[in-house]
Amino acid sequence: MKELPKTYDPREVEKRTYEAWEKNGCFRGVADPKKKPYSIAMPPPNVTGQLHMGHAVDNTMQDILTRFKRMQGYAALWIPGTDHAAIATEAKIVEAMRQEGLTKADLGREKFMERAWAWKEKFGGRIVEQLRTLGTSCDWEREHFTMDEQCSKAVLEVFVKLYEEGLIYRGNRMVNWCPKCQTSISDAEVEYENKDGNFWHILYKVKETGEFLEIATTRPETMLGDTAVAINAEDPRYKHLHGCHVILPLLDKEIPIVCDEHADMEKGTGVVKITPAHDPNDFEVGQRHSLPSVRCFTYDGHMTGAEDKAAYEELKASGLMTEGEPEVLDCGKYAGMTTAEARKVIVADLEALGLLKEVEPLKHDVGTCYRCHSTIEPMISKQWFVKMKPLAEPAIQAVEEGKIKFVPERFTKTYLNWMRGTRDWCISRQLWWGHRIPAWYCDDCGEINVAKSAPCKCKKCGSTNLTQDEDSLDTWFSSALWPFSILGWPDKQSDDFNYFYPTSTLVTGYDIIGFWVSRMIFSGLAYTGKAPFDTVLIHGIVRDSQGRKMSKSLGNGIDPLVVIDQYGADALRFMLVQGSSPGNDMRYSEEKIVAMRNFTNKIWNASRFLLMNMTIDKIELPKELTLEDKWILSSLNKVAKEVTYNLEHFEMGVAAQKVYDFIWNSFCDWYIELAKNRFNGDDAQAKKNVENVLAYVLTDILKLLHPFMPFITEEIYQALPHEEGFLMMQSWVDYKPELDFPEDEARMEKIMEAVRAVRECRSGHNVPNSRKAHITIVTANTADYAEAGDFLKRLASASEVTLTTDEPADASGMVTVATADAKLLLPLRELVDIEAEKARITKELEKANKELDFVNSKLNNEKFMSKAPEKVVNEIREKEVKAKALVANLTEMLNNL
Structure with missing residues (x-):
């Protein structure tokens, strides 16, 4: 045994302990046919990332489950890794090059990729080291990266397989386009910002009737690409316009009126403009009605002009144009303007023509790029897509049949809604950093050659003039394969794949159920024949103390590394899970983290007290147990059983609170x-017995607490008598029938309730502990209180205790406190100066009544109540509740006197 320092220093303990765990291979996950497997694939953080509270809660929960299962005897494997984060990483590298006066074009692809890999090696491991400070017990020897050799092999396998099955195709479809990053981006990479804007109400003249249709739009610059206007076929206002046409303002171009359900009779005028090349909903309308698509924006955010149209015509003449290629408009006077500049000129021109009826201000959500915050332009673009319907159907079925469960269950609906409404997935990005699309175009015949490695010649014409696609794959494409690619797939002979796959639990946030969870599920089913995990544990986000989402703009973000440095990783971990529930957001507050720091100090001081006075070198429960021994052992046994159940059902917050x-x-x-009486007494055997019980309970406490607070528990455990080894490798605390003492536990709880009642009574009347009193216990269940006298003398300042079934004939000057099946009488006149106590309580009651009157005056003031913020009103109502309770308690005390 070693003596613990007076104070616990997490900074010294945590680094040393983690290094010892890692050095001794404690995190290693090894396939063992004698054990059940339990595996988790860490959601890979971006290689550009830095640890934030979302990472902290996500990885703390994974670590709790992994440590728990490891101690339960499972072959536990937690595989870490990072994601190449294509857009974010390329943006950082391009910015670094810009400061050197270089562009991607200056370097060329090969030299750029060399720079990118060098950047990754230099900065990419930062978050990995930060995860170590949190105490993550993942197998770092198995760390993967979404662009490493194994993951790249899986990407090629899947792309070629899907292409050969006709599930990957290249075509012209609507995508989210970032004019600044010059790439398509996924729905997950679009951030919506609430911005000031307008509805411009524009008049379109009907060719056949001469009347004007009023159409409202938030983007008047797109009108140059209009190819129809839509009305609802059931709208009685426009029945006479079926089959008619309108004249497109500014271009004097005739376009049809189509009947489509997209036109909502209840919204606005019920007439909408249709711009298939620049709006996802309009694109679908265009598909339904075979409308032409006309592109009027360039890919760098300007209005198209003569050169753009000429390039389109040249492509069209070459015979290499793919189906669905949008026409390109020469925007005339607006050509070359940015879309924002064109909007101002177009609005002015409409006003000059008398075609701008109204400008209606509004606030609306505008899609922006998550990297550069530029406004996203929906565009038809030639990209690579995955056909989702055939892949989505088995993924829907697997969840509906319960092969994969969401915790909490309500997120099943979120997943199913996403999968049922999913559209074909755009997987190509106009970036260099990432998995390059394995497609080669024949320069002679235009044939697309898809292969795992560069083909020597065109499969159609035999030409050797082949050029590889410049685009890379969406980052989500490789991360969708994560749970099985990191276990050796597509090598199905891999021992790791056969033993650890499917993985057990996925821990993630609710915000990426559609973007990532769904893609892993359909990928696992499609390529391995098995669901990638059996349970998806959803957690909420960490908000600030006011319930606001943490953000740079609000300046309310909390750096986990700063918190760890100040309070320790254990305090942060426990704060993040205590009282939490799956799927619900949690709040960070300084008060909570300080409380958790105090908790670590409480454990440390209790352990230090025991170790300073301990004489035993081996822990063995004594045969002779006192009532309090049986109570603590039975209580521990019950807690161990409940905590095990809670953790197995992902109720980490409940488990943490119970511990x-x-x-x-x-x-x-x-x-x-x-225990102190025996611990400090003269009876050697009694001292030895209580030492053993204390050490036994403390050891099991450390095991139960270890998944939540791994560092402090390991440090204390190493100071206790035990067999060689680390706490994290010890067996979990199982329920033991022989340590179940329900009757003794119930007796002890009754006595403890009596002690608490007496303490509260004495405290309420300001009786110091030094003033002891004769206590009478009146109860029909005297056997349950046979040992109460000793406890009341030690813990409730009793000088003597009388146990009786009958109430005393004369109880004057006595105060009575009650428990569930007993009354305890205290001679109050012997303990306090009654008149002085009356005066003290009366004075406090007057003060409490004044506070209650003040609060009531606020609540009865209608003007105040109608104008005060909700938060202030709630605070006043809370004060009312507290003031009423205080008045009631003081009144009762005064009556008792």
Whole structure:
């Protein structure tokens, strides 16, 4: 045994302990046919990333599950890794080059990629080291990167397979386009910002009737690409316009009126402009009605002009144009303007023509690029897509049949809604950093050659003039394969794949159920024949103390590394899970983290007290157990059983609270106090017995707490008598029938309730502990209180205790406190100066009544109540509740006197 320092220093302990775990291979996950497998694939953080509270809660939960299962005897494997984060990483590299006066074009692809890999090696491991400070017990020897050789092999396998099956195709479809980053981006990479804008109400003249249709739009610059206007076929206002046409303002161009359900009779005028090349909904309308698509924006955010149209015509003449290629408009006077500049001129021109009826201000959500915050332009673009319907159907079925469960269950609906509404997935990005699309175009015949490695010649014409596609794959394409690619797939002979796949639990946030969880599920089913995991545990986000989402703009972000440096990783981990529930957001507050720091100090001081006075070198429960021994062992047994159940059902917040309550209340505040008489007494055998019980309970407490607070528990465990090895490798605390003492536990709880009642009474009347009193216990169940006298003398300042079934004939001057089946009488006149106590309580009651009157005056003031913020009103109502309770308690105390 070693003596613990006076104070716990997490900075010294955590680094040393983690290095020892890693050096001794404690995190290693090894296939063992004698054990059940339990595996988790870490959601790979961006290689550009830095640890934030989202990472902290996500990885803390994964670590709790992994440590718990490891201690339960599973072959536990937690595989870490990072994602190449194509757009974010390329943006950082391009910015670094810009400061050197270089562009991608200056370097060329090969030299750029050399720079990118060098950047990744230099900066990419930062978040990995930060995860170590959190205490993550993942197998770092198995760390993967979404562009490493194994993951790249899986990407090629899947792309070629899907292409050969006709599930990957290249075509012209609507995508999210970032004019600044010059690439398509996924729905997940579009951030919506609430911005000021307008509805411009524009008049379109009907050719056949001469009347004008009013159409409202938030983007008047797109009108140059209009190819129809839509009305609802059931709208009685426009029945006479079926089959008619309108004249497109500014271009004096005739376009049809089509009947489509997209035109909502209840919204606005019920007439909408259709711009198939620049709006996803309009694109679908265009498909339904075979409308032409006309592109009027360039890919760098300007209005198209004569050169753009000429390039389109040249492509059209070459015979290499693919189906669905949008026409390109020469925007005339607007050509070359940015879309924002064109908007102002177009609006002015419409006003000059008398075709601008109204400008209606509004606030609306505008899609922006998550990297550069430029406004996203929906565009038809020639990209690579995955056909989703055939892949989505089995993924829907697997969840509906319960092969994959969401915790909490309500997120099943989120997943199913996403999968049922999913559209073909755009997987190509106009970037260099990423998995390059394995497609080669024949320069002679235009044939697309898809292969895992560069083909020597065109499969159609035999030409050797082949050029590889310049685009790379969406980052989500490789991360969708993550759970099985990191286990050796597509090598199905891999021992790791056969033993650890499917993985067990996915821990992630609710915000990426559609973007990532769904893609892993359909990918696992499609390519391995198995669901990639059996459970998806959803957690919420960490908000600030006011319930706001943490953001740079609000300046309310909390750096986990700063918190760890100040309070320790254990305090942060426990704060993040205590009281949390799956799927619900949680709040960070300084008060909570300080409370958790205090909790670590409580455990440390209790352990230090025991170790300073311990004489045993081996822990063995004694045969002779006192009532309090049986109570603490039985309580521990029950807590162990409940915590095990909670963790197995992903109720980490409930489990953490139960462990906290048992340690703080049952063990520290009660049992250690109850044990001190024997611990410090002259009876050697009694001292040895209580030492063994204390050490036994403390050891099991450390095991139960370890998944939540790994560092401090390991440090204390190493100071206790035990067989060689680390706490994290020890067996979990199982329920033991032989340590179940329900009757003794119930008796002890009754006595503890009596002690608490007497303490509260004495405290309420300001009776110091030094003033002891004769206590009479009146109860029909005297056997349950046979040992109460000793406890009341030690813990409730009793000088003597009388146990009786009959109430005393004369109870004058006595105060009575009650428990569930007993009354305890205290001679109050012997303990306090009644008149002085009356005066004190009366004075406090007057003060409390004044506070209650003040609060009521606020609540009864209609003007105040109608104008005060909700938060202020709620605070006043809370004060009312507290003031009423205080008045009631003081009144009762005065009546008792």
